[in-house]
Amino acid sequence: MGPGNSQDSHSAQPVLTSGVTQLGRAVAAAVAAAAQLAAFDPSADPRVAERELGAFAFRWMLATLQRMGVLRHPGESWTIDGLRAHLGIVPKYHRYFHALLQALAAKGLVTVREDTVEASPRDFALTDFPVEIASFEARFRECFPGSAGLLDLTFAGLRRYDEILTGRIGMTDVLFHDDGPDLFGHLFHGSPVADYFNHLIGVAVRAAIVQVRNATPASAVRIVELGAGTGGTTAAVVEAIAEVATDVAFSFTDISFSFLRRAKRRFADSYPWVDYRILDIERDLEPQGFAAHSVDVVIAANVLHDTRDIEATLAQVARLLSPGGLLVLCE
Numbered sequence: 001m002g003p004g005n006s007q008d009s010h011s012a013q014p015v016l017t018s019g020v021t022q023l024g025r026a027v028a029a030a031v032a033a034a035a036q037l038a039a040f041d042p043s044a045d046p047r048v049a050e051r052e053l054g055a056f057a058f059r060w061m062l063a064t065l066q067r068m069g070v071l072r073h074p075g076e077s078w079t080i081d082g083l084r085a086h087l088g089i090v091p092k093y094h095r096y097f098h099a100l101l102q103a104l105a106a107k108g109l110v111t112v113r114e115d116t117v118e119a120s121p122r123d124f125a126l127t128d129f130p131v132e133i134a135s136f137e138a139r140f141r142e143c144f145p146g147s148a149g150l151l152d153l154t155f156a157g158l159r160r161y162d163e164i165l166t167g168r169i170g171m172t173d174v175l176f177h178d179d180g181p182d183l184f185g186h187l188f189h190g191s192p193v194a195d196y197f198n199h200l201i202g203v204a205v206r207a208a209i210v211q212v213r214n215a216t217p218a219s220a221v222r223i224v225e226l227g228a229g230t231g232g233t234t235a236a237v238v239e240a241i242a243e244v245a246t247d248v249a250f251s252f253t254d255i256s257f258s259f260l261r262r263a264k265r266r267f268a269d270s271y272p273w274v275d276y277r278i279l280d281i282e283r284d285l286e287p288q289g290f291a292a293h294s295v296d297v298v299i300a301a302n303v304l305h306d307t308r309d310i311e312a313t314l315a316q317v318a319r320l321l322s323p324g325g326l327l328v329l330c331e
């Protein structure tokens with residue numbers, strides 16, 4: 001039975017001590033110990049890779065605008081609204097487009113003055129697309145193998161960038177297709193950063209199960225993963241807790257049904273104590289089948305940033321949690 005199905009009975013008592021729960025304290029200690037044992041390898045630090053990819057991506061974006069026929073000649077000037085209309089940027093990307101021009105200006109690739117944008121006197125864009133892209137990609141993969149997933153995702157978007165901006169193809173159609181590579185998923189598992197944090201989340205949830213079970217031995221430990229998406233974090237967590245998962249009810253939830261379908265195919269056989277349920281954390285919980293204050297542990301890995309109002313979202317999470325329950329948050 002999933003956590004939200006029971007209105008009941010779970011008698012977890014608040015265990016607040018000076019604002020920090022005993023549960024939180026015990027889990028933090030377990031995570032700190034695990035982090036010492038498996039310290040992050042500094043050579044896997046992805047920030048250099050991210051900076052290089054970012055710099056290249058901005059040049060590619062400018063080159064895309066130039067291929068669309070604008071900002072080609074030094075001094076060429078447009079009002080931002082005029083440029084947007086000329087290019088046919090779809091309304092849902094109007095704010096994004098404005099931010100893009102500001103970002104290009106911050107990199108010195110164009111000049112923005114109030115509501116006008118001007119081509120840079122120097123030609124920064126990629127001039128020989130296929131050759132420059134291929135050589136960047138080869139070097140990047142060799143230097144930063146741990147960031148290959150980020151490269152694949154970024155390049156997939158950049159290859160269709162003009163079509164995305166003008167609404168001829170949806171971003172989700174670019175990123176998700178059943179027969180293509182799992183572009184999105186590789187951000188959340190299989191890279192040094194993702195694997196490191198997923199490991200620690202698994203440690204945290206396992207420690208929480210032990211603590212909650214000690215406090216309330218008669219009840220199942222109820223866990224909800226929010227925005228579980230591609231299951232990258234789920235995979236690490238269910239493996240980490242499998243040994244202690246007797247009497248655990250784990251709900252894999254997401255706003256999107258397609259993720260549930262895929263997760264069920266992937267996890268159902270090995271982890272029969274997992275159920276799969278739609279949950280939009282921004283909407284009322286009860287009509288979605290989740291009773292208030294019914295969950296011992298909420299896992300949210302790279303999801304809460306997706307919501308519109310972080311304070312409202314955190315209030316919703318607090319409402320989902322039982323008194324003294326634990327949010328395991330990774331961003």
Ligand SMILES: C[S@@+](CC[C@H](N)C(=O)[O-])C[C@H]1O[C@@H](n2cnc3c(N)ncnc32)[C@H](O)[C@@H]1O
Nearest residue numbers: 188227229230231232233255280281301303306
């Ligand atoms: C960046 S992905 C999450 C990554 C996930 N931890 C993984 O390993 O794949 C963000 C996820 O949050 C989901 N999401 C977005 N808004 C949501 C909401 N309001 N409530 C619940 N899930 C949401 C998305 O469908 C997506 O699967």
